[in-house]
Amino acid sequence: MINRRQFLQITGAGAAGLLSSGLTSLANDHWAHALVKPSSGFKADLDIALKATADEISILPGEPTGVWRFQGTMLKGDRASLVNLERSYLGPTIRARTGQKVRIRFTNELADQSIVHWHGLHVPADMDGHPRLVIPAGETYVYEFEIRNRAGTYWYHPHPHGLTGPQVYGGLAGLFLVSDDEEEAAGLPSGEYDIPLVLQDRAFDRRNQLVYLSGHRMEQMNGFLGDWIMVNGHPDFILPVATRAYRLRLLNGSNSRIYRLAWKDNSPLTVIGTDGGLLENPVQRRYVMLGPGERLELWADFSRYPVGSEAALVSLPFDGGMMGGGRMGGGMMGGGGGGFVLPNGAEFPVFKVKVNRREESNLTLPQQLSTIKRYDPADAVNREDPKRFHLVMRHMAWTINGRTFQMEQVAPEERVAMNTLEVWEFITEGGGMGMMGGMDMPHPIHLHGMQFQVLQRRGVMHAGYVDEGWKDTVLLMPGERVRVLVRFGDYPGLFLYHCHNLEHEDMGMMRNYLVEAKTSDA
Numbered sequence: 001m002i003n004r005r006q007f008l009q010i011t012g013a014g015a016a017g018l019l020s021s022g023l024t025s026l027a028n029d030h031w032a033h034a035l036v037k038p039s040s041g042f043k044a045d046l047d048i049a050l051k052a053t054a055d056e057i058s059i060l061p062g063e064p065t066g067v068w069r070f071q072g073t074m075l076k077g078d079r080a081s082l083v084n085l086e087r088s089y090l091g092p093t094i095r096a097r098t099g100q101k102v103r104i105r106f107t108n109e110l111a112d113q114s115i116v117h118w119h120g121l122h123v124p125a126d127m128d129g130h131p132r133l134v135i136p137a138g139e140t141y142v143y144e145f146e147i148r149n150r151a152g153t154y155w156y157h158p159h160p161h162g163l164t165g166p167q168v169y170g171g172l173a174g175l176f177l178v179s180d181d182e183e184e185a186a187g188l189p190s191g192e193y194d195i196p197l198v199l200q201d202r203a204f205d206r207r208n209q210l211v212y213l214s215g216h217r218m219e220q221m222n223g224f225l226g227d228w229i230m231v232n233g234h235p236d237f238i239l240p241v242a243t244r245a246y247r248l249r250l251l252n253g254s255n256s257r258i259y260r261l262a263w264k265d266n267s268p269l270t271v272i273g274t275d276g277g278l279l280e281n282p283v284q285r286r287y288v289m290l291g292p293g294e295r296l297e298l299w300a301d302f303s304r305y306p307v308g309s310e311a312a313l314v315s316l317p318f319d320g321g322m323m324g325g326g327r328m329g330g331g332m333m334g335g336g337g338g339g340f341v342l343p344n345g346a347e348f349p350v351f352k353v354k355v356n357r358r359e360e361s362n363l364t365l366p367q368q369l370s371t372i373k374r375y376d377p378a379d380a381v382n383r384e385d386p387k388r389f390h391l392v393m394r395h396m397a398w399t400i401n402g403r404t405f406q407m408e409q410v411a412p413e414e415r416v417a418m419n420t421l422e423v424w425e426f427i428t429e430g431g432g433m434g435m436m437g438g439m440d441m442p443h444p445i446h447l448h449g450m451q452f453q454v455l456q457r458r459g460v461m462h463a464g465y466v467d468e469g470w471k472d473t474v475l476l477m478p479g480e481r482v483r484v485l486v487r488f489g490d491y492p493g494l495f496l497y498h499c500h501n502l503e504h505e506d507m508g509m510m511r512n513y514l515v516e517a518k519t520s521d522a
């Protein structure tokens with residue numbers, strides 16, 4: 001018997017049959033050998049039981065809202081490593097340190113199949129939550145991996161193909177915060193002054209129940225947008241603060257909404273971190289774009305605010321590139337036309353800050369936050385010939401290079417050699433084929449398994465990006481092209497890259513890439 005990882009190495013070395021199209025389909029192993037019980041050789045520092053289950057929670061005044069949520073129990077390890085959020089549908093925050101070994105026993109108590117993806121974490125292929133690994137209702141999947149990432153704000157959510165959108169929307173998401181020595185040495189606000197803020201949007205019916213897609217195709221082509229802005233699972237969120245510095249960790253956990261974030265009083269944002277942890281040095285921006293799946297960390301100093309004063313984070317207006325102007329079919333929500341009350345690019349408040357007490361702190365903004373070794377494009381195996389991925393619409397479906405997701409299919413440009421650096425270019429220009437005009441849309445592109453570096457943006461110029469740090473999700477606005485440098489690391493096997501607009505993803509704007517170990521048994 002060969003195990004799954006060896007199997008992937010073998011097929012990766014060329015044993016799988018090549019189809020005439022040049023596409024490779026991995027042999028039809030049904031991946032039935034999901035890890036169903038802990039392995040004896042794995043010494044877990046943290047051992048967590050995590051279930052996805054139906055629940056009810058009070059979100060709006062009146063009737064409680066039916067949600068799906070993650071619930072966690074610490075079986076072994078520091079209890080502070082699993083923080084349940086009060087009165088929120090969000091899953092528990094998992095805290096781990098680089099180098100720790102983590103076991104998570106995921107039990108699916110939903111009616112549908114599911115699997116969990118650890119967004120941003122560098123884990124082996126069979127620990128990554130690929131949709132081929134889904135488990136049916138009532139089953140358990142045991143994850144075992146070592147934390148190899150640097151400190152950062154990562155997160156987790158379901159990833160069953162075609163169901164990621166509704167499951168995340170239903171409430172299934174949580175933060176996975178990693179810490180390390182370098183981060184501790186940076187001298188940032190910690191404990192109660194280190195605040196995660198998960199930004200999401202939701203729509204509710206008159207009975208306070210979540211409303212999702214109406215079935216209108218245009219709605220799915222745009223991506224679902226709610227008219228309630230939620231922070232950590234709460235509408236009309238207010239953050240009480242003292243007169244001192246805070247670390248704010250922002251995650252865009254929305255299905256498809258993009259935020260153009262700014263302080264309401266126009267003071268600049270001080271950004272200290274991105275998807276893959278701290279920047280080298282803080283950067284200032286008048287506003288920042290935050291696409292679905294992306295994270296940004298802010299240094300927010302309220303020491304100059306008088307007690308009793310207010311501040312607010314807002315989303316500024318922008319051209320959301322929505323098909324049909326976002327109001328296709330004359331639609332208000334529930335009008336059945338696929339339009340949205342609050343289209344992408346609308347202006348709205350995100351949350352309020354209330355300065356409610358005086359506190360002294362001698363923390364000052366560190367000028368050196370971390371060290372980031374920049375990749376040298378000269379080291380890329382395809383420096384002169386970037387792999388190009390066109391984000392285009394075909395037959396009323398979003399595709400990557402004209403292809404939609406096939407569970408185990410890999411195209412020639414989707415094969416990479418382990419431990420090599422490549423240049424990948426994502427291209428939205430002409431994505432709408434120019435046939436209907438103005439149909440290019442934003443796409444936040446996420447690579448599983450790796451953090452990468454943004455090399456260059458070209459095409460229609462947009463602003464508000466923080467491309468200085470490590471990224472696992474990169475936002476492209478209409479007419480833009482982005483080159484990234486990615487080193488396909490030490491784990492062979494099948495990983496995903498996809499649009500993190502979850503409705504785009506569910507309709508197939510997702511593909512595999514295969515990391516092939518350099519073996520000599522071809």
Ligand SMILES: [Cu+2]
Pocket residue numbers: 398442443444499500501504505509
């Ligand atoms: Cu997309």
